[in-house]
Amino acid sequence: MGMYATKNSSDDGYSIDTKWLKKYDYFCGFKYGGIKWTNGWGHEASISFSVDTSFMNSPNIRFQYSTSRYGGEKKEMDYSFPLVKVPCNLGGSRWAFQCTLCKNGRYCGRTVYTLYQAGSDYFGCRHCMSIVYESQRHSRSKFEYFGKILDSERKACELRKTIHKRHYKGRPTRKVRRLRRLEKRIPPTGVIAELEMNLLRK
Ligand SMILES: [Zn+2]
Numbered sequence: 001m002g003m004y005a006t007k008n009s010s011d012d013g014y015s016i017d018t019k020w021l022k023k024y025d026y027f028c029g030f031k032y033g034g035i036k037w038t039n040g041w042g043h044e045a046s047i048s049f050s051v052d053t054s055f056m057n058s059p060n061i062r063f064q065y066s067t068s069r070y071g072g073e074k075k076e077m078d079y080s081f082p083l084v085k086v087p088c089n090l091g092g093s094r095w096a097f098q099c100t101l102c103k104n105g106r107y108c109g110r111t112v113y114t115l116y117q118a119g120s121d122y123f124g125c126r127h128c129m130s131i132v133y134e135s136q137r138h139s140r141s142k143f144e145y146f147g148k149i150l151d152s153e154r155k156a157c158e159l160r161k162t163i164h165k166r167h168y169k170g171r172p173t174r175k176v177r178r179l180r181r182l183e184k185r186i187p188p189t190g191v192i193a194e195l196e197m198n199l200l201r202k
Pocket residue numbers: 099100101108109110124125126127128129
């Protein structure tokens with residue numbers, strides 16, 4: 001088992017970025033490790049991954065974790081994304097992920113510095129994750145869907161203020177369970193921003 005560094009999930013949901021990987025020295029040949037996310041309410045999630053930038057293979061990050069959906073079935077995930085070097089303006093280069101997800105039958109292939117896991121079993125770029133959210137809105141209109149997100153955000157915010165006790169007899173209280181359900185409906189900030197931009201465009 002490798003090292004697990006902790007990240008706060010309140011800002012951008014579950015995400016992993018190459019700046020963070022660099023900070024923890026993952027681009028050193030081969031390194032196995034993971035991330036554990038915690039939010040202010042003791043909700044935890046973690047994944048394992050290995051970063052391979054040795055000469056042996058083409059550079060890649062391999063994710064290994066099990067999805068733990070609320071009340072859902074567990075699924076063992078094991079997949080890789082290629083890593084690419086992007087030249088910097090001032091010289092040198094920066095590592096980036098290549099998102100190899102297929103959404104709506106189309107291969108993504110975008111070069112990105114951050115991957116998100118939002119409403120999907122997989123990590124993927126912001127674009128792919130916003131498609132996941134789009135597909136979850138069913139027949140609702142874009143405006144209605146966006147309104148629902150803002151609504152959930154407001155409700156979660158108000159609920160948070162009223163929670164004084166998080167556990168009762170070793171179990172999360174009803175309010176805490178409700179808050180977790182609300183939080184699941186709120187996409188990461190990046191995805192919300194993208195949705196908002198889509199709304200303004202049309
Ligand atoms: Zn993508």
